[in-house]
Amino acid sequence: MTYRPKLAVFKFASCDGCQLSLLDAEDRLLDVAGAVDIAYFLEATSRVVPGPYDVALVEGSITTPHDAERIREVRRQSKFLMTIGACATAGGIQALRNWADTSEYLKVVYARPEYIRTLATSTAIADHVPVDFELRGCPINHHQLVEVIAALVAGRRPRTPGHSVCLDCKRRGTVCIAVAKGTPCLGPVTQSGCGAICPAYDRGCYGCYGPVGQANVTSLADHYVNAGTSPQQLVPLLRNFNGYAPEFRKESERLAR
């Protein structure tokens, strides 16, 4: 009999886009539903089966004291914990608060800030509990998600490529916009997963899948600065959905100095 893991999907601070990617798997969704026992997935079904779970997919970052506690409970309940998406793996776009004064924000946004309990930072799940596998992206690629689930069912290591976006541009024949147009593009230091969409539409890569392994962000940034891009333009480029990923964060903080 085939192994049918008991799957739960948990949401923390996030836009729900990554969970939607699972529902977006369209033609393969029924295959997925057949391959796993969906025990907890509020976005898709009100059926709730209590833990423990074989596999937990965790979306979102930790931004409140309550969530910092809740993720520990999720970890306790889950044999295999996989984070999905830039919020869960790097803190997400909301990690911009990490460079700002959160109490200032609270005063501006809320009439009664004293009712709000929040942390000063938005941080990755792995900063709080051990994570077994990270699936990058803003949002994640549903083909990759299906691959990871297929791998879990088959009991093998998932195949999610770790190369740069450049390789995908070249495979699809996209002319490098950094070289041919002088557009600052994070592709050379960003992990693939999106299929290199933006450069094919004349936009520099935003780094949605986070830093590639052993990313040399400093060399790329120095080159762009020497070629005429100002550090003030590069800082917001680096402080995007994966801005708080260590390699991007270090470089944006160096440029901001």
Added chain:
Amino acid sequence: MPAAFLEKCQLQTLFDALRGDGYQVVGPTVSQDAIVYDEIRTVDDLPRGWTDVQEPGKYRLERREDDALFGYVVGPHSWKKYLFPPLTTVAAADRTDAGWAMSTPAAAVPRYAFVGVRACELAAIRVQDRVFLEGPYVDPIYKARREATLIVAVNCTQAAATCFCTSMNTGPRCTAGFDLALTELPAGFIVEAGSDRGTALAARLPLREAGEQDLAQADEVRERAVNDIQRRMNTDGIRDLLLGNLEHPRWNELATRCLSCTNCTMVCPTCFCTSVTEVSDLQGDHVERQRHWDSCFNLDFSYMNGGLVRNNVRSRYRQWLTHKLASWIDQFGSSGCVGCGRCITWCPVGIDLTEEVAAIRETAS
């Protein structure tokens, strides 16, 4: 066949003849602010009046002062995308009642006519021939495509700042490996045949005999390309130089600049590294083995027994450069570099291998 002359307004007859013979004509065209290789239907698809200006990490299209059709050098694409496609299915497996049934797909072989192949690119195709056709094992996909391909070369009449074919003895003059070779003059083309197939094709074109003045002019424009080339790479003893300096401090210095992003290997017309990925449905009853371009710059390229053999940029850049310029000679009897300069232009941070080799030579042990 003696050199002949084709009026510029008659170039379309070449494309028509090739299409009439069932070839898909591919050649240079302007797209995405660069001169790329794509399907060509008419002369109007060619980059008329455009040229490319190149330097390390930089490429720009510029208007020419004339209407030259082949007045550029080389762009980001190379012909390997046709002969050795970035993605191909090499094998398949189907689950049957009797177990797995294995097969290799019999894909239809496209018949390409390449138009506008430069001397360095002829050399690159020759290099890949040695890799895929002349060793103990033959790659069936490359072989089928290569045999079905017709080549119309075009001599360079100018060079980019990144060109160094004269150092690699691969150009700029097209001497072998083509069916037809053209040299563009303002009024038309000098046409030479390099094969029986080329001679037969030429016989069907409205050619006239090339006059002495035409031939002298062709020599002159080709000489211009030679004189244009400023970049040099000293290849004396380069194999022993690089393999004898595997611990040279320059590799460490390179690691601070190199992004390990794979661009140099992707634009290189001879790089041939690939990986195979299993592609299957969730049930896993039908599986295809897809081969895609890979690169020695990728972390998991050297994965072994749970670890990485080349676990830093230094070792990966060193692998690329020593393979291209040194160990390639042991493996295939020639350099893996043809001096086209693509890796210099298309490196996002402008690393120039000729400079790196010179630096290593300067303080070699």
Added chain:
Amino acid sequence: MVANPWLSHTVRIAKITDEIPGVATYDLEFVDPVQNGSYRFLPGQFNMLYLPGVGESAISLSAHPDSRGRWAHTIRVAGNVTQTLARLGTGATLGLRGPFGSSWPIAKYHGWDVVFVAGGIGLPPLRPAIYHVLDHRADYGRVTLVYGARSPDTLMYPREYDRWKAAGIEVQTTVDRATPDWKGNVGTVTVVLDRLPLARPDRTVLFTCGPDVMMHFTARSALQRGLTAEQVWLSAERNMQCAVGLCGHCQLGPEFICKDGPVFRYDRLAPFFRVEGL
């Protein structure tokens, strides 16, 4: 018509023999009887075993070189392919491409003394060569196997040692960690090798297979004992994908491990063998 190097042949698992924890020997037979009748290999060569949907893995044959009808592959559970294989039972099918690569040139050393040095899972690729010596024992002088493993219970093929000894092969095992009942050598293979009497180093050939670092020190020890680099042969390992020199993965300096190796004469690999990250 040149054979397509990408075509796998369907093989069936005829027999599974558990060796040590995490290691088993799989006897494979071709489903196609013609193929099964014609398949031949040389000691030291390897096959690409293929589990559709999971991938391929390069596995050395550990069979008798004259095997007919089924071929032994001793496999340690390591990556995706071997993990999945470990869950299959007899009768299951998989793909096989091969044999590939160079072989132990054992037959060229008639009249010589032979030393095999193996570490851990490095013994299976040497076993076909050992079997060759057993079958042609009179053609060789003194024959020794030095075999090291982490602990006594991780020594491979222990049931065969008596037969090998009886046929005139000196078997010297050694372990990194002894158990209370272990009475043999303790330490690395080079400790044993350093003490091994070599009556005529100029007529001694050494074949070694194991971790890179073990082979490196084995070769060094052999050279110190008077062998030349030309008398030392080793089997190298790198990431392999195509097995035919067309994918670029397995390069070590100028060598493609898959088609120039895996078996190399030491002098050919020595300049590159222990360069970090090469």
